Amino acid sequence: MELVAFLLLGIAVLFVVRSVKVVPQQHAWVVERLGKFNATLAPGLNFLVPFVDQVAYRHSLKEIPLDVPSQVCITKDNTQLQVDGILYFQVTDPMRASYGSSNYVMAITQLAQTTLRSVIGRMELDRTFEEREMINAQVVSALDEAASNWGVKVLRYEIKDLTPPAEILHAMQAQITAERGKRALIAASEGRRQEQINIATGEREAYIARSEGQKQAEINQAQGQAAAILAVAEASAAAIRQIAAAIQQPGGEQAVQLKVAEKAVEAYAQLAQKNNTMIVPGHMGEVSALVGTAMTLLKAGKAGG
Structure with a gap:
C-alpha cells in the first residue's frame, strides 16, 4: 500500500514538473506539441500538457x-x-x-x-x-x-x-612625420611673414605720424609767421597814422624837416665810420634841397589822401 502511495506521489510530482513552467524575465521559450511548433511562452507562470507539450528552445531576449x-x-x-x-x-x-x-x-x-x-x-x-x-x-x-x-x-x-602590416605602419609613420615637419615649416614661415608685415605696418604708421607731426609743426610755424607779419604790419600802419596825425598838428611840418635833416646827417656820419673815403655833397645847400624834396613828397601824399 505504501509503495502504491509513493508511486502515485511520484507520478503527481512528475505531472506537475512537466505541466508547470516558470519563464524568467527577458526570456522566451518555444513549445512544441507532438513535434510541431505550438506556442511561445511569455515570462511568468505557464502551463503545458504533460507528455504532449515540451520546451524545445530557450532564447534570451537581451542584447x-x-x-x-x-x-x-x-x-x-x-x-x-x-x-x-x-x-x-x-x-x-x-x-x-x-x-x-x-x-x-x-x-x-x-x-x-x-x-x-x-x-x-x-x-x-x-x-x-x-x-x-x-x-x-x-x-x-x-x-x-x-x-x-x-x-x-x-x-x-x-x-x-x-x-x-608592419612595413605599411612604418611608411605611414614616416608620412605623418614628414607632414608634421611640413606643417612646422609652414607655421614658421607664416610667423616670419606676419612679423615682416607687422614691422612694415609699424614703420608705415610711424612715418605717417612723423609726417603728420611735421606738417602740423610747419602749419603752426607758418601761422605764427603770418600772425607776426600781420602784427608788424598793423603796428607800422598805426605808427604811420600817428605820424600823419602829428604832421597835421601845428609845427608838424617843421618837426618833419628837422627829423629828415637829422637822418641825413646820421647817414653821412655812418658812411664816415664805415668807409675810408667819405662822399659829401658839393655844397651844403644840397642838404636843404633834399629836405625840401622830402617835404614836397609829404605834402603831395597828404593832398592825395
Whole structure:
C-alpha cells in the first residue's frame, strides 16, 4: 500500500514538473506539441500538457554581444589589413530564431566577416581609417536584412582594431612625420611673414605720424609767421597814422624837416665810420634841397589822401 502511495506521489510530482513552467524575465521559450511548433511562452507562470507539450528552445531576449573573429581583408589598393570587430544583436522573433536557421549565431558571424571583406575591398587603405562609421553602417545594414529571416535584429557593429602590416605602419609613420615637419615649416614661415608685415605696418604708421607731426609743426610755424607779419604790419600802419596825425598838428611840418635833416646827417656820419673815403655833397645847400624834396613828397601824399 505504501509503495502504491509513493508511486502515485511520484507520478503527481512528475505531472506537475512537466505541466508547470516558470519563464524568467527577458526570456522566451518555444513549445512544441507532438513535434510541431505550438506556442511561445511569455515570462511568468505557464502551463503545458504533460507528455504532449515540451520546451524545445530557450532564447534570451537581451542584447547579446558577439565577438567577430579577426580576419585579413584586402583593400582596393591591394593592401592587407587585419580587422577585428564586435557585433551586437537581439532575438526579436523566438519562433524564427528556432526554425529559421540551425545556428543563427554562426550564420551572423560568417555573414559579418564576408560583408566586412566586401566593404573594405571597395575602399583604399587611407579611407578605411577615416570611414569607420560608414563601414559599421554598411555591415549592420547588410546583416540586418539577412538576419530578419532568422528572427534576429542586428543593432550595431563596431570595428575594434585595424592593423596594417608592419612595413605599411612604418611608411605611414614616416608620412605623418614628414607632414608634421611640413606643417612646422609652414607655421614658421607664416610667423616670419606676419612679423615682416607687422614691422612694415609699424614703420608705415610711424612715418605717417612723423609726417603728420611735421606738417602740423610747419602749419603752426607758418601761422605764427603770418600772425607776426600781420602784427608788424598793423603796428607800422598805426605808427604811420600817428605820424600823419602829428604832421597835421601845428609845427608838424617843421618837426618833419628837422627829423629828415637829422637822418641825413646820421647817414653821412655812418658812411664816415664805415668807409675810408667819405662822399659829401658839393655844397651844403644840397642838404636843404633834399629836405625840401622830402617835404614836397609829404605834402603831395597828404593832398592825395
